[in-house]
Amino acid sequence: xxxxxxxxxxxxxxxxxxxxxxxxxxxxxxxxxxxxxxxxxxxxxxxxxxxxxxxxxxxxxxxxxxxxxxxxxxxxxxxxxxxxxxxxxxxxx
Amino acid sequence: xxxxxxxxxxxxxxxxxxxxxxxxxxxxxxxxxxxxxxxxxxxxxxxxxxxxxxxxxxxxxxxxxxxxxxxxxxxxxxxxxxxxxxxxxxxxxxxxxxxxxxxxxxxxxxxxxxxxxxxxxxxxxxxxxxxxxxxxxxxxxxxxxxxxxxxxxxxxxxxxxxxxxxxxxxxxxxxxxxxxxxxxxxxxxxxxxxxxxxxxxxxxxxxxxxxxxxxxxxxxxxxxxxxxxxxxxxxxxxxxxxxxxxxxxxxxxxxxxxxxxxxxxxxxxxxxxxxxxxxxxxxxxxxxxxxxxxxxxxxxxxxxxxxxxxxxxxxxxxxxxxxxxxxxxxxxxxxxxxxxxxxxxxxxxxxxxxxxxxxxxxxxxxxxxxxxxxxxxxxxxxxxxxxxxxxxxxxxxxxxxxx
Numbered sequence: 001x002x003x004x005x006x007x008x009x010x011x012x013x014x015x016x017x018x019x020x021x022x023x024x025x026x027x028x029x030x031x032x033x034x035x036x037x038x039x040x041x042x043x044x045x046x047x048x049x050x051x052x053x054x055x056x057x058x059x060x061x062x063x064x065x066x067x068x069x070x071x072x073x074x075x076x077x078x079x080x081x082x083x084x085x086x087x088x089x090x091x092x093x
Numbered sequence: 094x095x096x097x098x099x100x101x102x103x104x105x106x107x108x109x110x111x112x113x114x115x116x117x118x119x120x121x122x123x124x125x126x127x128x129x130x131x132x133x134x135x136x137x138x139x140x141x142x143x144x145x146x147x148x149x150x151x152x153x154x155x156x157x158x159x160x161x162x163x164x165x166x167x168x169x170x171x172x173x174x175x176x177x178x179x180x181x182x183x184x185x186x187x188x189x190x191x192x193x194x195x196x197x198x199x200x201x202x203x204x205x206x207x208x209x210x211x212x213x214x215x216x217x218x219x220x221x222x223x224x225x226x227x228x229x230x231x232x233x234x235x236x237x238x239x240x241x242x243x244x245x246x247x248x249x250x251x252x253x254x255x256x257x258x259x260x261x262x263x264x265x266x267x268x269x270x271x272x273x274x275x276x277x278x279x280x281x282x283x284x285x286x287x288x289x290x291x292x293x294x295x296x297x298x299x300x301x302x303x304x305x306x307x308x309x310x311x312x313x314x315x316x317x318x319x320x321x322x323x324x325x326x327x328x329x330x331x332x333x334x335x336x337x338x339x340x341x342x343x344x345x346x347x348x349x350x351x352x353x354x355x356x357x358x359x360x361x362x363x364x365x366x367x368x369x370x371x372x373x374x375x376x377x378x379x380x381x382x383x384x385x386x387x388x389x390x391x392x393x394x395x396x397x398x399x400x401x402x403x404x405x406x407x408x409x410x411x412x413x414x415x416x417x418x419x420x421x422x423x424x425x426x427x428x429x430x431x432x433x434x435x436x437x438x439x440x441x442x443x444x445x446x447x448x449x450x451x452x453x454x455x456x457x458x459x460x461x462x463x464x465x466x467x468x469x470x471x472x473x474x475x476x477x478x479x480x481x482x483x484x485x486x487x488x489x490x491x492x493x494x495x496x
Contacts, residue, residue, distance in 0.1 A: 029157075029160070030156040030157040030159075030160045031157065046157075050221045050222060050225070053221040054220070054221060054222070057217075057218070057220075057221075061214075061218070
């Protein structure tokens with residue numbers, strides 16, 4: 001089953017952009033996948049300012065999505081970060 | 094007796110013999126070299142090293158913890174966890190627990206890798222973690238973060254003597270009553286391209302083709318050291334406290350001598366004056382004299398210069414002929430970890446009454462009048478010395494006595 005498909009997962013906020021973020025959190029920052037939900041806060045995931053610098057770098061380099069670490073750090077939850085990523089991806093297209 | 098009397102109550106090791114004290118001591122006792130051709134060094138002038146085998150940092154530390162640590166800190170953290178494994182950490186007064194770790198260069202693997210990123214991707218490609226991973230002091234800081242120890246926290250650097258210097262400094266902190274417990278040790282993970290190219294260019298490394306026979310301390314045909322990596326951590330406390338707490342004391346550190354050659358950046362003083370002074374200082378600390386020394390774990394790097402100068406000093410200072418060994422024949426030269434790992438081997442030798450062999454010693458250098466163990470020798474040991482000397486002419490000698 002793919003998470004970026006059906007209505008149900010979309011309603012839970014688990015879009016393709018969400019999956020992209022989740023993959024970065026897991027692969028680069030080594031967050032446990034089961035910890036990651038749209039509602040999880042940066043404190044829940046133990047993400048510090050350096051982690052947001054890394055996230056910003058991966059988004060820019062591998063996804064062409066240029067969002068500063070300060071902007072990302074201002075977000076509270078995973079869902080907030082996804083919303084910011086979607087907004088910027090929309091601006092770009 | 095001047096009164097240095099520090100109990101060793103915990104041991105942790107990560108060496109080319111494997112992860113853990115048991116694996117390292119078994120390899121050393123067996124007297125077989127751990128050297129092998131190293132794929133990281135393909136294309137180098139010298140391609141052999143002594144790596145820690147099967148070190149799975151994600152499995153040992155967790156991927157989240159490991160991803161932010163350079164290899165040198167990973168090795169030290171695993172050794173430290175073993176050293177405190179039997180302790181009731183919740184019962185310790187964290188403010189009175191110190192950490193002193195020796196390393197010659199810190200997280201060089203991270204630094205070299207990130208320099209590659211800089212050249213390939215420019216400055217904005219460089220990881221924000223390069224400094225927290227590379228800075229030499231971070232290893233002591235990470236141990237404090239891991240265990241919550243809030244006392245004096247420092248890293249010392251005396252090149253290949255770093256691990257022994259750290260133990261000496263830790264003993265001084267305990268004797269001065271600045272701490273009640275100190276985690277002391279050494280670490281280096283410098284089997285990296287730039288470091289190894291530098292050692293090779295200096296002419297410090299063995300050029301033998303056969304890894305198994307390359308590290309041969311005190312042998313007439315020695316031609317340089319084999320670089321290794323590793324970490325060793327000891328739990329130290331004042332012997333009086335250990336006795337009052339009825340702790341198991343593995344052995345005691347009863348003397349420490351620290352001197353500088355003030356001679357040359359890499360060559361030892363040919364007359365060994367700094368080594369002689371350090372040895373005398375360690376013996377004076379212990380209230381002991383030359384005939385009291387039963388065993389010496391020599392620096393014994395397998396270079397022409399070190400082994401000649403050190404061997405002559407030992408013969409001159411200790412004419413009663415203690416049984417000498419160099420465990421570097423097995424482990425290679427673990428650099429900043431060597432002094433601490435060899436202190437652990439010396440503690441085990443004293444505790445078990447067993448002098449481990451010097452691997453690959455086929456023919457003793459005829460210029461040396463030494464009794465060197467070539468097989469594991471049962472021997473009652475009341476007092477032993479562990480020698481460590483660093484580039485820069487920094488010397489550290491530890492005197493280790495039976496519990």
